[in-house]
Amino acid sequence: MKRLLTTAAAAIMIFSFGAAHADPRNRVRVDQSGFANGAAAAQQGERNGTVIVQGGNGQYARGVQSGYNNFLRMDQFGTRNRVATAQRGENNFAVTGQEGRNLRADTLQTGFGNVSGIAQIGMNNTAVADQDGVNNTSGIIQVGNGQDVTVRQRGDGNISVVVQSGYN
């Protein structure tokens, strides 16, 4: 992963801190295509929203949010892509969609509303959801063979749905 980041053809680091903005909504959107791109968005405060879309192989996207109405959406298309999402505080909502092979999606949520959704289409993909706090809800859909899911929920309201559909 270190190599992936250092050899990134393009890297975008966006930091938006709510306290420093007149508009407390904190919106970030990143679109990338190509090979070995890295995208990261870090937000703090108020109504955080991030959307990252990457097409190509060897992509890496990371989103970190702290604060209130956290929303994160990650889309990746290609092989050997990875998404890492971390949310803390209040109404956390994270959605990751990946299509390709050898993909990995990690979602870490701490706080109140914790809702996580991960959809992966392809083969040999890995999805991890880690939730702490209240109202933990995780949904993971994987289509293809050789998939792997890990869900960890700690707190109240723990609900997990895993859907896996393999090919013959």
Added chain:
Amino acid sequence: MKNLMTVAALGLVTACAAQAPTGAQTETLLPAARVPAAEPLQASPGAPETLGATCDIRETRTAGGLRLEAIVQADQAVRGEYDFVITALSRGGSSDVTQGGAVNLAAGQGAVVGAAEIPAGSYRAALTLGDAGGELCRVEHRS
């Protein structure tokens, strides 16, 4: 396909969120599963009774596979923690689901403390309830 995936992910999350307790519902959904002593939750015949509480895992077939619910029934007041661990194998791959949290029940109350839906295939699920004094009950299901 891009839209399909996004719609699928959003749909799943929305569906899950619809089931999830939110805000004020927190006090009604999970505790709503609590029932008074006159109507204890029905434990399966194989569920062992132990020190002041009974653990059970309720299985319900769904369109996508199997829904497993972790149920705790307190014979005496319980203030402890539970662990619900599921390992599943399906045609698509493997799943590991771990749930845990605090359990506070008065004597005679029961609650669904956790729930998971897993894909069709083989599985192993274990529910353990313990307090400061140690393990109160444990039940294990496997296909």
